[in-house]
Amino acid sequence: MHQQPDITKLQVKTLPVVNQGLIDAVDVVTSPDQPLGVWHLNGIPLAPIVRAYQNNPDDLAVIQEQCEVMLLNKQQQGQVVQWLIGQGGRF
Numbered sequence: 310m311h312q313q314p315d316i317t318k319l320q321v322k323t324l325p326v327v328n329q330g331l332i333d334a335v336d337v338v339t340s341p342d343q344p345l346g347v348w349h350l351n352g353i354p355l356a357p358i359v360r361a362y363q364n365n366p367d368d369l370a371v372i373q374e375q376c377e378v379m380l381l382n383k384q385q386q387g388q389v390v391q392w393l394i395g396q397g398g399r400f
Contacts, residue, residue: 312341314397319363321356322346340396350392353381358389362398369400 319338324346326335336356337346347355361375372393376386390400 314342314395315340316362316366316393316397319359319396321359350388351385353379353385353389355389355392358393362393367399372400 319340321336322339323334324337324339325332326337326346326348328335335348336354337348338355338359339346349355357379358372358375361371365371369390372390373386376389381389390398394400
């Protein structure tokens with residue numbers, strides 16, 4: 310059963326992931342619904358985005374700045390924003 314999305318419950322943790330056949334320690338985003346963590350969304354690392362959000366909740370400009378630093382195109386930025394909204398973010 311899925312938990313109600315609550316963006317305030319997102320945490321960034323360093324956990325092991327399989328990366329190109331090797332196990333690496335990587336920053337992932339955990340939540341009550343995803344306790345094992347989510348590393349990336351279609352290749353986009355989520356931890357830097359969540360950290361930016363946590364530093365300035367609900368400020369879309371901060372998220373956009375982080376996306377630009379990560380060299381994400383507009384489509385990728387939209388995917389990230391939609392993911393955040395799905396986690397309970399409000400913009």
